[in-house]
Amino acid sequence: MxxxxxxxxxxxxxxxxxxxxxxxxxxxxxxxxxxxxxxxCLTMLGILAMWTGLISIAEKSGLINSLSKKMMPLLKFLFPQLSEKSKAMQYICTNIIANMLGLSWAATPAGLKAMEELQKINPQKDIASREMCMFMIINMSSLQIVSINIIAYRAQYNSMNPSEIIGPGLFATLVSTISAIIITKIFEKCDRA
Amino acid sequence: MIFISELIMPLAFVGIILYGYSKDVDIYETFIDGAKNGVKIVFQIFPTLIGLMVAIGILRESGALDFFCKLIMPITKMLGFPNEAVPLTFMRLISSSASTGLLLDIFKKYGPDSFIGRLVSVMMCCTETVFYTISIYFMSVKIKKIRYTLKGALLANLCGIIASLYITKIIFGGA
Known part of the structure; x- marks a missing residue:
């Protein structure tokens, strides 16, 4: 591909x-x-290293774990084959939380780690597993609650009300994420490779 | 809202550091260890990013993308989708920085409070750089066959775009 x-x-x-x-x-x-x-890459080097450092404190102290627990019922539905305690599930959770907050530079390292963990339990190393497909499609359905850059750009070009698109934006994001889940569940049933 | 986004980082630092203290974690050493990991990740992405950005740069500069958008414009016109938003819609799937450039161009030309300005604002909220994300993530674990990932992601984004079009029309009216 x-x-x-x-x-x-x-x-x-x-x-x-x-x-x-x-x-x-x-x-x-x-x-x-x-x-x-x-x-x-140079910019990312600094920001990513700073964030993965901070996140690893949250990880070691169990903060991510306690946040994850609140999202578990949904994740369990999306990834029925993964155990709640697995590292893959934790990274997926971090990635989704970071994406929701619009911290895309924080979401990427967690997302890549999630893929690494998913690859470890993937029986066919060159073919994407079911979990990978689900994770990727949800990830790409846009999870961000508030797109702050867009509001800033609008303000820069003299919008009368730059933040008026928050509501519609949130609605459209919900539509794309819910359709992503439904679409992937349908594909999972059709494709049993 | 800008206030909230300004608060997120300081809150993350304070929250994580205090939580770390409360659980008796060696926070500084843990930070350094984690930062090393971040450096590793960037070096993993580095070659992929170069390859991808070169390909997109060539595609963009050649004018092939604009040509393609013009080709499908009769279809979008039938659907009631503004022509001017077509290049952005496709670029959004490929490159985040290029689509931001196109977004600002639309703001400059039509104003952020025009129908098209509002539509593209909402659309940018609910779509993702599908091709870029797929490349980065799957290349990092050397997956060659991605099964229904591309189909699924494109369909989900299409649903978001359609939702943007209707919600913009309903809430703001016009066009």
Missing amino acids: LNYLWGSMILIGILFSTFSGNLSNITNAAINSSREAVNI
Whole structure:
């Protein structure tokens, strides 16, 4: 999947610019993008290290555990095969909580750890497990309760009421997350690979 | 609301540190250990990020994305979806920073309080960078076959987009 996605993005881009006559942009695009990636990683290095440090205190002291317990009934429904005490479940929980608070830079490390743990109990190492699919689809259905950046951008462009979109945004987020759960449950029934 | 977002970080620090003390955890040592882990994670993502951003950069600069959006515009028109929001809708699935750029462009052109300005605001709240997220997460554990993940994520985002369109129309009216 990713083999084709990645390759075809580049090939289509180059093919297209050959015909539209802006092939000269491609070199710059490749160089600038790779440089941009380094800048993002440098920023992430500091923020991620700071956050994983802080989170590991919360982990060791049992704070995450006590927060997780409140979400367990829902998670149990989503991941019936995972035990409540498993590390995978804890990381999934952290990821979901961080996503809800809009701390995407905090959600990513927990999410990657969750995938690592899920991979350990995955019987076929190159095929996504059921739990991975469920976790990823929920993760990508957008869980954020308040999109604070959007409100800031709106204020920057002189909106009369920048925060007026909180309610509608929350509603739309609920719709996408609930549909994600329903859709995945249906796919699980259809696909028994 | 901005007040709340400003409070989250300080609260996280205070809450976690005090909870750590109450449970007798060596908080500083634990922090350092955890931070090491964070560095490891970034180095794992690093190559993926370069590969992905180069591909997206090429696709964006070539104009192929804009061309594709124009192609499907007759369909979106039929559905009552504003044409101007189509490039953003697709970019949103691919790149967070590129879609933010397109969002600001729409605010500049039409204003955040226009129908399209409100629609894209709501839409940004309920959608995710699907392609980017899938690449990062599955590549980190070397999964090649992702089964129904892409289908499911795209469908969920589509539901969010449709919900955005209707809730914006109902609450704010217009278009």
